[in-house]
Amino acid sequence: KQEVTQIPAALSVPEGENLVLNCSFTDSAIYNLQWFRQDPGKGLTSLLLIQSSQREQTSGRLNASLDKSSGRSTLYIAASQPGDSATYLCAAHSGGYQKVTFGTGTKLQVIP
């Protein structure tokens, strides 16, 4: 059974700092991995989707990497801003409609 772990559960950084969020998964046979952002009381917003054949995806200040062999994905946020404060979740898709496993998220606080 796929297990997805995100460590740390919470992170607090000063504004302007570059930071890395980690996502680990136990089954390397994934089709894709997706990063989401969740604001308090809101739904999940998709940030980046990395196909299994890709090693990274970039969108603005965000860069997500995927290393299937080590079972890891990272989300890099450059020049963090207070508006980046949210919970970030990753989800690994192992194939089939019900084989998407979510991590429990990293709650990020960017301090002005």
Next chain:
Amino acid sequence: NAGVTQTPKFQVLKTGQSMTLQCAQDMNHNSMYWYRQDPGMGLRLIYYSASEGTTDKGEVPNGYNVSRLNKREFSLRLESAAPSQTSVYFCASSPPGQGSLGYTFGSGTRLTVV
């Protein structure tokens, strides 16, 4: 673009009451899902519908039923609510393909069962 719309946003039920959570998407997606989110447990799949006319159980289906009314709408019904069903419920949809080729989520329904 509306995306995925869920109603209601908040609901309080008494134990044993029933209710239906509504979900509609306007992106012409084939697949739709219902998840629940509980503290420390991540999102867990309740039911999914790969395409119009089909529904299947997910990881935690007990106590729930679903209806894929048409391509746009996918409802979740609690027949006899229990306190263990207190949670935040999310509906999601995705384009054709084997599941998560890019989920779009609704804003959620916060359900409290007392």
